[in-house]
Amino acid sequence: ESHDIEEYYNIAEELVLKAGKIIENAIDSYKNVQCKGIEWDLVTEYDRKIEDILQTQLSEIYPKHKFIGEETTAENKCLPKLTDDPTWIIDPIDGTTNFIHQFPHTCISVALVIRKKIEIGIVYNPLMKQFFSAKRQKGAFLNGRPIKTSKIANLSDSLIAMEPWIAKNSNYLVSVYSRMHALIQGTHGIRSLGTAALTLCYVAMGAIEAYHVESIEVWDVAAGKLIIEEAGGTVIDTAGGELDLITPRIIAACNHSIAEQLIQLFKTIVKYFKQKY
Numbered sequence: 001e002s003h004d005i006e007e008y009y010n011i012a013e014e015l016v017l018k019a020g021k022i023i024e025n026a027i028d029s030y031k032n033v034q035c036k037g038i039e040w041d042l043v044t045e046y047d048r049k050i051e052d053i054l055q056t057q058l059s060e061i062y063p064k065h066k067f068i069g070e071e072t073t074a075e076n077k078c079l080p081k082l083t084d085d086p087t088w089i090i091d092p093i094d095g096t097t098n099f100i101h102q103f104p105h106t107c108i109s110v111a112l113v114i115r116k117k118i119e120i121g122i123v124y125n126p127l128m129k130q131f132f133s134a135k136r137q138k139g140a141f142l143n144g145r146p147i148k149t150s151k152i153a154n155l156s157d158s159l160i161a162m163e164p165w166i167a168k169n170s171n172y173l174v175s176v177y178s179r180m181h182a183l184i185q186g187t188h189g190i191r192s193l194g195t196a197a198l199t200l201c202y203v204a205m206g207a208i209e210a211y212h213v214e215s216i217e218v219w220d221v222a223a224g225k226l227i228i229e230e231a232g233g234t235v236i237d238t239a240g241g242e243l244d245l246i247t248p249r250i251i252a253a254c255n256h257s258i259a260e261q262l263i264q265l266f267k268t269i270v271k272y273f274k275q276k277y
């Protein structure tokens with residue numbers, strides 16, 4: 001079966017731009033906030049609305065395509081299996097907590113995966129008018145202009161993003177605090193945006209050198225991974241090696257050298273912390 005990636009992309013771009021209006025119109029209005037099981041995993045009626053619209057419209061045009069969406073998965077309590085069929089991976093609002101607080105870093109993330117390869121990645125922050133996009137082997141773009149990752153080669157000259165909130169789960173306490181300690185000592189600084197998809201795009205555009213996060217999901221990563229790779233960067237597993245897209249633990253970096261330095265730093269710091277505390 002042949003696939004017209006250009007056509008898929010054009011349709012997705014139009015739908016995502018339209019859905020962005022929902023975020024724009026809702027950002028400063030009342031939101032019905034609910035918890036999805038654990039107290040810090042929040043959802044609003046807008047997350048569901050955007051996912052419904054994207055899934056309904058895409059499946060009207062492409063009835064054979066499959067979907068893996070954040071809110072549908074939460075409702076069904078079951079992550080669909082990734083097959084070789086064309087599959088749209090959707091995070092309707094990535095950075096829901098930001099959206100609720102009117103912190104303007106929030107986005108829609110949509111990826112198309114065919115035969116387990118990410119063919120299209122779109123990440124759109126309608127509040128800051130940042131439309132990131134990539135098609136496999138066709139480069140990465142911000143609002144239609146090509147983007148490239150940072151050329152910095154030393155971790156000590158880098159700005160790194162991390163997500164400390166994950167330490168709410170005690171399994172991550174030592175790794176998160178020890179890694180933050182190492183980054184505070186060994187880099188220009190740490191930033192934390194609260195939206196994985198958009199933070200990956202900040203690596204892609206060269207605004208930060210790397211991003212590290214664990215305990216996230218396929219819809220947080222799929223689009224951003226392609227955008228980084230097409231911009232010249234790399235997204236790998238925290239321990240090194242290939243990323244498992246379905247249970248991602250990520251080091252996303254502007255180049256292999258920075259990724260390697262982060263892996264080594266994380267290995268040594270956890271040993272050091274365990275001996276000391």
Ligand code: IPD
Nearest residue numbers: 093094095096163194195196216
């Ligand atoms: C969240 C954000 C956050 C990441 C969380 C995600 P959501 O997405 O991407 O950066 O650390 O794991 O759940 O829930 O706002 O779509």
